Amino acid sequence: MINSKCFFAVDLGATSGRTVVGTLSNGKVELEEITRFPNNLIETGGHFYWDIYALYFEIIKGLKIVAGRNMDIASIGIDTWGVDFVCIGDDGALLRNPLSYRDPHTFGAMEEYFSKKVSKEKVYNATGIQFMNFNSLFQLYAMKRDGNSALKNADKILFMPDALSWMLTGEAVCEYTIASTSQMLNPVTKDLDGMLLDSIELPRDKFGKMVVPGYKIGVLTEEVQKMTGLGAVPVIAVAGHDTASAVAAVPxxxxxxxxxxxxxxxxxxxxxxxxxxxxxxxxxxxxxxxxxxxxxxxxxxxxxxxxxxxxxxxxxxxxxxxxxxxxxxxxxxxxxxxxxxxxxxxxxxxxxxxxxxxxxxxxxxxxxxxxxxxxxxxxxxxxxxxxxxxxxxxxxxxxxxxxxxxxxxxxxxxxxxxxxxxxxxxxxxxxxPQECTALGNIMLQAKAAGEVNDIFDMRRIIADSxxxxxxxxxxxxxxxxxxxxxxxxxxxxxxx
Missing domain, CATH: 3.30.420.40 (ATPase, nucleotide binding domain)
Structure with missing residues (x-):
């Protein structure tokens, strides 16, 4: 590996986020933090929301900085916390900021779902996911029960990293690792479970097509190119769940x-x-x-x-x-x-x-x-x-x-x-390493670019770095x- 390549990682946690550039050169990877920022909850009307527009602004800010420094980034990848999602209207508009998993509307919703819809055992057998009241399945059940207007008018439901990638590219996908946190993914069929979707009266086409880490979602829209000063940079579906990206970086x-x-x-x-x-x-x-x-x-x-x-x-x-x-x-x-x-x-x-x-x-x-x-x-x-x-x-x-x-x-x-x-x-x-999530994000982009062969090649490079x-x-x-x-x-x- 003679030529160096740079990759732009967006790593968003439930309290803070950052943008990082990873440079792969001569069989080693180095990270440079570009920006760091808070991820604040908004409390209003008895609910807790994420400010997705603020997160989008911070991504654009980071991209502007790398463009201003003439850093030639090969691609962009986004990872976030799990379970939360965004409702998109048929006109392409976000239908309000997304609810947070900390929102109280799911209190008691899980037990109610088991008694009225599908038993606890059936849900576990279909998904193999541990039970937490804020899993996406129970959030969607509570929203449906409460007549939530965003869900009622949603043309697409996108998990957080997929929603931000959609804002950058205009392309809607459902990345596999982030979807697996929802308690709606069947690990045998590798897709959202039909029985569980039926139980909350949502058709499969409300969600993006299922893709796996390394998939090219699209390129920056002309609007984003104009805002940032970058060209048609590809956006890659990395392991969208931050823990999945972290585990990918285990050396x-x-x-x-x-x-x-x-x-x-x-x-x-x-x-x-x-x-x-x-x-x-x-x-x-x-x-x-x-x-x-x-x-x-x-x-x-x-x-x-x-x-x-x-x-x-x-x-x-x-x-x-x-x-x-x-x-x-x-x-x-x-x-x-x-x-x-x-x-x-x-x-x-x-x-x-x-x-x-x-x-x-x-x-x-x-x-x-x-x-x-x-x-x-x-x-x-x-x-x-x-x-x-x-x-x-x-x-x-x-x-x-x-x-x-x-x-x-x-x-x-x-x-x-x-x-x-x-x-x-x-x-x-x-x-x-300490910086495992950003490293996993970066190395999955490198794999998509053909710079590494497989996960153990990724892990060898990380171990050497x-x-x-x-x-x-x-x-x-x-x-x-x-x-x-x-x-x-x-x-x-x-x-x-």
Whole structure:
């Protein structure tokens, strides 16, 4: 690879977004952040909306900057959070800003749907997706039930990355990985499920044609070319779901790995050829989401560093603001003195996270942690033990042996938790990259451009471009005993 190529990635999260240019040259990839901006919710009329026009403006702003710098970008790709969508009228106009998954209109809608439309078991068997009240299926059901005028007049319903690509190109598609978050995609047929669409009285043609990562959606419209100063740059359907793009960037050497996308929330899973839909996956509430090159991301959501982030806000000036100092102090506290289940409903959204942790420990007859160091140690120990539990589920259901756990995302920088995770799970942990979502977006564009051959070629380039940290398991007996205590604590709480 002699000539360098540049690709423009739009990476949108639920709180912020950014535009990034990735340059592929001599078998390595480098990233440069162009812009970063907030993604603000708009609350009005009792509802919460995303400001899609503001997001579009930020994309145009980023494109103007690269044009002004005479950067020759080969293509553009967009990834976002999952489940949310935009209604488009038959005149090509957006029918108001899209509702957010945080909107209260879906409260109770999932249970109502199961009782009036399709049973919970049938929905899971058709989709293999974990149940969350804000999944697109339940959003659309609630909108239909409530007579939502945008849905009533929609000619097309486009998921967020597809809607923004449509605004840039005028072409409507339904990208596979983002569609898989909706709880309407059938992983066997690889299309939206007819039974579920019928249940909410929506025909298939309301959605764009199904495409997979690497598909060329179209080129920038003349309007966008004029605004930005760019030419007819192609817009590529990358893995539109940000987690799918992140997993595509896991620098694994083969398929026998698990991944932990670690940040505010943690997602632990494997990459498989086929969906895993059975009684155990249903009971354990695992999800089957679309991956690249026809793969399935079989995973489970786990509460992540949000526990600690909430506590840090509550501590304020009474705890070290420096994260490194906080961890050092936490390591001085007694290990495993207090253990919680991070996914217990007590921690879903308490008014006071510290109080919730203390209450859990009191209810389960444990030492009640006092002070920031003991609470921080409790969180780190408990997360590592919860990871072991979910990792065990994965090993039981995986069609192959798992010998490595790759930790990606912002949490890959937390050496302490990474080592705890290796100790707890008993496998080698490889940490990095942090910028996995943008890297996956960029490399899928490079694949579409013919610069790389397949996903393992992509991953090899990423591995050659970053530095990973390796953590080997230690203190097996101590962690085995702690896990026995964790299981006993969790069982005790569930029986209260």
């Amino acid at each position: 694994a050497a083969n398929e026998k790995f698990a991944y932990l996308s670690s940040g505010t929330w943690s997602l632990m899973g494997i990459e498989t050829k086929d969906a895993i839909i059975n009684g155990e996956s249903y009971d354990k509430n695992f999800t089957n989401e679309g991956g690249v090159e026809g793969t399935t991301r079989f995973l489970k959501n786990i509460c992540g560093m949000w526990l600690l982030e909430r506590c840090r806000k509550e501590w304020g000036s009474s705890a070290p603001s420096d994260y490194g100092t906080l961890i050092v102090d936490a390591m001085k506290a007694e290990p495993f003195a207090s253990i919680i289940n991070p996914d217990d409903e007590m921690f879903a959204n308490p008014d006071d996270m510290q109080a919730a942790i203390k209450q859990y420990c009191a209810v389960t007859g444990q030492h009640v942690p006092e002070g920031y160091a003991e609470i921080c140690r409790c969180i780190l120990d408990s997360l590592a033990l919860r990871y072991r539990q979910v990792f065990g589920y994965l090993k039981d259901m995986a069609p192959f042996s798992i010998d490595t756990l790759h930790i990606i995302g912002g949490g890959s920088r937390n050496d302490c938790l990474n080592q705890f995770t290796a100790n707890s799970t008993g496998v080698t942990v490889l940490a990095g 970053i530095s990973m940290k390796r953590f080997e398991p230690k203190d097996k007996a101590e962690w085995d005993a702690a896990y026995d205590k964790y299981l006993a604590v969790v069982a005790s709480k569930e029986n209260k």
